[in-house]
Amino acid sequence: MYPPDNSEDLGPYSHTKVKRLSDRAHYDRDSIYQILDEGFVCHLGFIANGTPYVIPTGYGRRGNTLFLHGASANFALAESKRNTMVSVTVTLIDGLVLSKSAFHHSINYRSVVSFGTVAPVEDVEEKKLALETILNHIVPNRSSSTRPPSESELKATRVVRFEIIEASAKIRQGGPKEEPEDIGLDYWSGQIPIEWRYSDPIPSGNSSKELPEKLANLSRPGR
Amino acid sequence: MYPPDNSEDLGPYSHTKVKRLSDRAHYDRDSIYQILDEGFVCHLGFIANGTPYVIPTGYGRRGNTLFLHGASANFALAESKRNTMVSVTVTLIDGLVLSKSAFHHSINYRSVVSFGTVAPVEDVEEKKLALETILNHIVPNRSSSTRPPSESELKATRVVRFEIIEASAKIRQGGPKEEPEDIGLDYWSGQIPIEWRYSDPIPSGNSSKELPEKLANLSRPGR
Numbered sequence: 001m002y003p004p005d006n007s008e009d010l011g012p013y014s015h016t017k018v019k020r021l022s023d024r025a026h027y028d029r030d031s032i033y034q035i036l037d038e039g040f041v042c043h044l045g046f047i048a049n050g051t052p053y054v055i056p057t058g059y060g061r062r063g064n065t066l067f068l069h070g071a072s073a074n075f076a077l078a079e080s081k082r083n084t085m086v087s088v089t090v091t092l093i094d095g096l097v098l099s100k101s102a103f104h105h106s107i108n109y110r111s112v113v114s115f116g117t118v119a120p121v122e123d124v125e126e127k128k129l130a131l132e133t134i135l136n137h138i139v140p141n142r143s144s145s146t147r148p149p150s151e152s153e154l155k156a157t158r159v160v161r162f163e164i165i166e167a168s169a170k171i172r173q174g175g176p177k178e179e180p181e182d183i184g185l186d187y188w189s190g191q192i193p194i195e196w197r198y199s200d201p202i203p204s205g206n207s208s209k210e211l212p213e214k215l216a217n218l219s220r221p222g223r
Numbered sequence: 224m225y226p227p228d229n230s231e232d233l234g235p236y237s238h239t240k241v242k243r244l245s246d247r248a249h250y251d252r253d254s255i256y257q258i259l260d261e262g263f264v265c266h267l268g269f270i271a272n273g274t275p276y277v278i279p280t281g282y283g284r285r286g287n288t289l290f291l292h293g294a295s296a297n298f299a300l301a302e303s304k305r306n307t308m309v310s311v312t313v314t315l316i317d318g319l320v321l322s323k324s325a326f327h328h329s330i331n332y333r334s335v336v337s338f339g340t341v342a343p344v345e346d347v348e349e350k351k352l353a354l355e356t357i358l359n360h361i362v363p364n365r366s367s368s369t370r371p372p373s374e375s376e377l378k379a380t381r382v383v384r385f386e387i388i389e390a391s392a393k394i395r396q397g398g399p400k401e402e403p404e405d406i407g408l409d410y411w412s413g414q415i416p417i418e419w420r421y422s423d424p425i426p427s428g429n430s431s432k433e434l435p436e437k438l439a440n441l442s443r444p445g446r
Contacts, residue, residue, distance in 0.1 A: 015274060019298060041316055041330065043266040045277035051238060052275045054268035054312040056334050075242060089277040093264055096421075098438070100429070102358055102369045103376040107264065111279050135325055145410050146325045153326040175427040183429045187368050190426040192441060196419050198319075203413040204398040206323070206406045215321070218415060 010064075015087075015115045016168040026169040029064075035112045035169055036061050038220045039090040040138045044068065046086045046118075048079040059088070059162075060130070060137030066162040067121070067130040077158050080118040088162055089113050095193040099176035100185045106172060108191065114167035121159040130159045141214055196220075233287075238310075238338045239391035249392040252287075258335045258392055259284050259313055261443045263361045267291065267385075268310040269341075271302040282311070282385075283353070283360030289385040290344070290353040300381050303341040311385055312336050318416040322399035323408045329395060331414065337390035344382040353382045364437055419443075 011027040012018065018025035026032070042059045045052060055076040059066045066088060070077045080086045090112045097106040121130045131154075132143045149157070176189050198218050201211055234250040235241065241248035249255070265282045268275060278299040282289045289311060293300045303309045313335045320329040344353045354377075355366045372380070399412050421441050424434055 015276075019296065041314060041332070043268075043277045043279075043312060043314070045266075045268045045275040047270060047275045051308050051338065052268040052270050052306065052310050053238075053336070054266045054277050054310045055336065056266075056312060056314040056332065058330055073242065083275065085274050087275050087277045089266060089279060091264060091266070091279040096362055098362060098365065098369075100370060101372070101376075102354065102366060103372050103380070105358060105362070105365070105369070107281055107361070109264070109279070113276070113278065115274065131325065135328060138330070139319055139321060139328070142321065142328070143325060146321075146328070147323060147405055147408060147410075149324070149326050153324075157326070175425070178427075178429055182370055185370055186432055187370075187430075188424075188426065188432045188435055188438060189430045190424055192424045192438065193422045194419065195422040196417065199416045199418040201411075201413055201415045202398070203411065204401075206401055207410075207412045209409055209411045212411055215411060215415065 010164060010167040012168060013166040016113065016166045018168050018170060024170045024172050026171060031169045032112050032167050033061065035092060035110050036066070036090055039092055042066070043089045044076055044080060044086060045089065046076065046080040046083045053079070058134060058138055060134035062133050064164050066164070067134050067159060068162060069131060069134055069157055069159045072156055072158045074158050077160050081120060081160065083118065085115050085165070086118055086162070087113065087115050093194055094173065095191050097176045097191055098189055100178055100182040100187045100189045104177045104179070106176065108173050110169065110171045112167055112169050114164045116163045116165045118160045118162050121161050124154060127154055127159050130161065131157065139218070145212065233387060233390040235391060236389040239336065239389045241391050241393060247393045247395050249394060254392045255335050255390050256284065258315060258333050259289070262313040262315055265289070266312045267299055267303060268312065269299065269303040269306045276302070281357060281361055283357035285356050287387050289387070290357050290382060291385060292354060292357055292380055292382045295379055295381045297381050300383050304343060304383065306341065308338050308388070309341055309385070310336065310338050316417055317396065318414050320399045320414050321412055323401055323405040323410045323412045327400045327402070329399065331396050333392065333394045335390055335392050337387045339386045339388040341383045341385050344384050347377060350377055350382050353384065354380065362441070368435065
């Protein structure tokens with residue numbers, strides 16, 4: 001039912017078969033990993049006391065694993081580990097799509113809905129690597145320009161690994177759909193792209209160093 | 224245990240008591256609604272067949288209600304209605320926070336985690352109003368410049384109302400925290416704000432009208 005570990009595709013399986021607008025669905029690792037690499041905040045879904053929770057949190061990807069972290073008392077991470085399966089969703093919003101009919105309005109987006117298991121990362125060396133992966137996923141190469149975590153900081157941090165078991169990407173792009181009878185209607189129609197970018201860095205009062213070039217030119221992988 | 228309907232606060236109750244970094248938590252309607260009004264894509268969390276799902280979807284707010292819609296066969300909306308309680312989370316990412324220590328890196332964000340019940344909107348007039356609320360939430364005043372939904376389009380659309388029972392907002396802003404012993408370290412530290420804006424609208428081939436001024440100057444309420 002699930003793919004072998006080296007399968008090119010991560011779906012469709014029981015949780016990820018996209019039923020509606022299935023031409024928007026992608027199951028190959030490339031499409032899925034590209035979206036996961038461009039995003040850096042995911043929405044973690046888990047069940048605690050019978051209620052579904054959705055908590056936003058930063059992450060880093062290595063291969064088919066997403067690392068998540070929080071304080072050692074972090075509720076979401078502690079509860080996630082008690083779930084047989086949790087979900088992690090990453091959504092990038094690319095624009096508004098305005099049609100001549102209310103019905104065909106849409107949003108351009110790229111999203112990954114994934115399901116998998118959460119396990120603790122407890123070995124100190126693995127924990128360091130996982131935290132580096134998260135930091136460098138969010139700010140490329142940043143780990144070489146900071147003080148690494150101390151022993152007590154490592155102890156105060158809970159790290160978990162989320163192994164993707166199945167996933168689907170959904171991508172909507174391009175202009176609006178119209179009903180043939182609406183084409184002549186005298187309304188504006190088209191797309192309004194959303195631009196998402198880093199603006200000028202603001203140094204803290206303690207910042208002793210000129211802005212490193214890599215931070216001045218920061219951009220997400222896909223942009 | 225839950226607030227009266229006119230209470231100023233929507234928490235903290237059993238699901239929303241923010242335990243960690245509770246100085247970042249807000250429970251008043253103003254803080255919560257402001258974030259809900261600036262966002263327009265939420266992450267809906269529900270349980271289906273024992274598994275937690277997180278699905279991104281557009282929404283519109285009226286008072287303490289969020290309206291969600293989808294195709295009549297929409298899996299997430301159908302399953303959500305079977306849940307006693309679902310969650311809706313909205314997250315706005317405002318910037319990266321770079322500290323001199325790996326440990327104190329952070330993300331500036333504003334998020335709302337809310338819990339409530341989902342009920343179908345079936346009355347045709349209510350359905351029309353709910354769909355208008357969603358459309359105008361995403362693109363202000365757009366409903367007056369489109370063809371309204373036909374009877375068959377209304378039938379093909381499932382609309383649900385999510386009533387917020389409890390909610391918390393979490394806001395992190397400002398520069399990095401530093402340990403006193405790190406202040407002298409020779410690393411760059413500060414914030415890198417994320418700018419999120421509409422870029423130039425792209426008319427479709429069928430667009431017969433000049434760009435309306437209100438679309439040329441589109442911005443989210445909070446910006």
